[in-house]
Amino acid sequence: MDYKKWHDHYPSEIPISLSYDEKPLHMFLRESAERYSGDIALHFMGKEMTFTELYLQSKKMASYLQSLDLVKGDKVAIMLPNTPQSVISYYATLMAGGIVVQTNPLYTERELEYQLVDSEAKFIVCLDILLPKVKNIRDRTNLQHAIVTRIKDYLPFPKNLIYPFIQKREYNIVVNVEQTHDTHVWRDMLDMASSEYLEVEINPKEDLALLQYTGGTTGNPKGVMLTHYNLVANVQMCNAWLYKSKNKRQTVLAVLPFFHVYGMTTVMNFAVMQGSKMILMPKFNPDDILKAISKQRPTLFPGAPTIYIALLNHPNLNEYDLSSIEACLSGSAALPIEVQEKFEKITGGRLVEGYGLTESSPVTHANFVWGKRVNGSIGVPWPDTDAKVFRVDSDLEEVDLGEIGEIAVKGPQIMQGYWNNPEETEKVLKDGWLLTGDLGYMDEDGYFYIVDRKKDMIIASGYNIYPREVEEVLYEHEAVQEAVVAGVPDSYRGETVKAYIVLKKGYQITKEELDKFMKENLAVYKVPKIYEFLDELPKTAVGKILRRKLVEDDKEKEKV
Template sequence: MPVSNAAYHHPTPLNTRFEPVSLPAMLERSVRANPDAPFLHFLGRTYSYQEIFAQAQAFALGLTEMGIAKGDRVGLFLPNVPIYAAAYYGAMMAGAVVVNFSPLYSVEELSWQVGDSGTRVLVTLDVPELYKTAKKVLDGTALETLVVGSLSAMLPWYKGLALKLLKRSQIADVAYGPKVRRWTDMTPNGPPPPVEVTAQDLALLQYTGGTTGRPKGAMLGHDQLSVNAQQVAAINPFGNARDEVFMGALPFFHVFANTALLNHACVTGASIAMVPRFETKQVLQTIQKYRCTGFPGVPTMFQAMLDHPDLAKTDLSSLKICISGGAPMPGPVHVRFEEATGVRLVEGYGLTESAGVVSANPYDGTRKRGTIGQLVPGTEVILLDKEHPENLAPEGEPGELAVHGPQVMRGYWNRPETDAETFVERDGKRYLRTGDVARIDEDGFLEIVDRIKDMIAVGGFKVFPSVVEDVILEHPAVKEALVIGVPEEYRGEVPRAYVTLNEGVAATGEELAGWLNAKIGKHERVDQVVVRESLPKTIIGKLDRKTLRAEVL
């Protein structure tokens, strides 16, 4: 649906086109513009753009000297620490393809993805849990080299000394040798390697879990990543982007943070106040200390802030905007957060396969609660028929969202057979099928109705779990909710709700089921509401329907 200029509320026109560049070139531009500007704030220590750039160049040289060639894969098995940025851009300077791995992976998960990607070098940290897992993978796979960074060396000197003296058990006993190298040994002095890296080269393998089977590696080029960073920067209406300080609580290994934090800051010259992992008290202290202006997060982060007793006494006046992505934002949480903080919270949307970001509600002016906003500039979408995706959805009806834009991935690593089901051709353009069912209103605001694979078939009717979840979340006792389909002999499937409760509130499953079923359609009614202490969450903190379904069924 075409959107008029009057209805488009982002500050940059929808039809804007951006220049694809390599990520090392993007970083170098910011270094040349302002080398001493702060890039990363980490637990009391600040790293300038020049400092990270120099470390990246040295790491690139170290990789080249050990035989890493253009196109080889270098893995990052790291939390949010400064060497993540140096290793990320440095590997790309050497022409390598970065592979992101979650620090929460088991040995089996990491081993499989290292093998599938063909990762030759893995960068990790001298934290016992990380090192032990990485060392087992080194010993049990074709991985050639483990590079281990020192956490204490990245801290202010007094914190690093305290870690070494008082918390020695939190430092791994690393068996250094030919196959296990120190980070400092991988950053020799010398000129950067003469490797030509272009915008058309492959930059990143980002693994994404499907509803079934093994994760697949989305192939993202320098062009997709650099353009998506520019698209995100283009929707910021708040003056000089170099003055922005982003709250870096999202994990860098996730595509949302890679684009909305790391590459976004890099392309504009902004800074990131980062924490190793999300811990509510530390996040609140970091926002106040560094006067953070923007906070991209997931709904559970904003819920955790609401639940923390320090929220009311934390100075959040520097925050201009909070952006929620990764999962639907519950309406009550949205309202309560804005009332409690006075900070505007907007919802956005993206996928691993789209380099991170497809749409967002405007940061200023018109926004619509319950929607994922308007497309970022340079992006197009169509709605496909849910049953017959080779056709468009009927006019005015929800359909499967399909995305065309410069940020859309090339395909899945070593999975050419998936292209036919992943992409659809329309009018000479290649659209990515998202699997999400959406509506588009007259102003171009998108609303996600549900995921196609999550729909519940109840006696021939299709039930959207999110519709039922939205209703039960209106109950004052309910904090979180997930609805899944469970087998039933007569109707095939029936919805069942799983909830957690707000602190200090009591309600039984029977009470909640009666309240809920009185407010929804007959075919949407749940067979029961199960009250739980917790619901499963993914590595970035969003509610995990897939894991719940596996537990229950």
């Protein structure tokens, strides 16, 4: 790695270049099972599993998949929340030679069908309550086998007896699953399977481990092709960045869903590589999260700004002890400075902002957890990761220092391209650089800043307005809990600025009062012309606010 100006700020403990293991990703599980055999790998709603048990069950599932004629390169869709089954299925698929297709359990039938057809998945692992959805679209896909599990399969007594009644009450559905030639019951599978599977030769730099679908904010979602080496490199970068945890195994709070690449790398793969314990949280519930932190004492807590905001605004926050938290890496959206400072004060740990994309496995930048941190910045590139700012829609022409352009990244974690989509691949991969679609700049110290997504920039009366800048000011107001800003059509200005706001409980504010506050802190052309107060904002599974959905909902309302 050539010298870059940001390397001046690297703590001595973090090398600017690493030596990456050229091995299959699932070797991390085998090594941790050998090294930490009797130690706890997973904690799930009161029940725990050792690394030995996790490895054994993964081997059994790998063997079973091969008995169903899975061959190298076959796709296995995993449609599960954060449960032991999701971890087992992930590593078992890789061990059997398959490619994981992470699938959001909240997908509609239309979304599920699109992803299964596009990925050509032959297998799916899902919860019993999701099986009817799978059955409804199965004939229109390449699916040959469905492996069905239940939340209760890994619950301790007496929760395993009580849960079916809770499930019926919450989802109003009871699914009885029987073992057939193409539908397989999880518990029966493990009982029947051998612990011996056929090891498959893997070329880490060439063979895919994952097809990870992007959110599809423009057009249909695209399958990001990530190799074993891409994922191994990124998790080893993560390990180097969190250098104080290298020789101290952690307890990691798994709130981020594993079906999102951020949670998959910074939580699951990181914890398995380290031999650390994961506290699995199948869904985000502030009460459950606070209880888990108090009782299980996690030390690492990767998350998203909306997760930290929800906890900070919990009415009984002061009743919980959060002092075990040592480090939090925040991603998926901009981290408001006020949230960062308040969370650090309550926990005593460090909360830093990072940056990445599905296409980069996902992390490329972060602030130093124990080192120089610049508020408002996404930090500096990780080891072996280069970054530049190019003029928008140019042929890789660099902008001047401090000038806004499109951020591009290069490194061993960058994807191979989009599955069956060479046209879209050519648009974003140029001469080894991944064009991120994010507008930003680099300062004289080599720290990077995101001003907004290229497609989210608002152009009002000829002025370029970056929603993130407006949102930062909104978050400074004591009454605002969450906010997102978007451009909406305007007959005079072309576009105008609209703010969607969720107020903190117990607070009230008029649009006039908020408008006065904004005008005191922003140039008048950046101040929202429209304010809408909502009870909640739509979000992705990792807590990223869906700006486009709000705008689309407004358009639909106008049609009525």
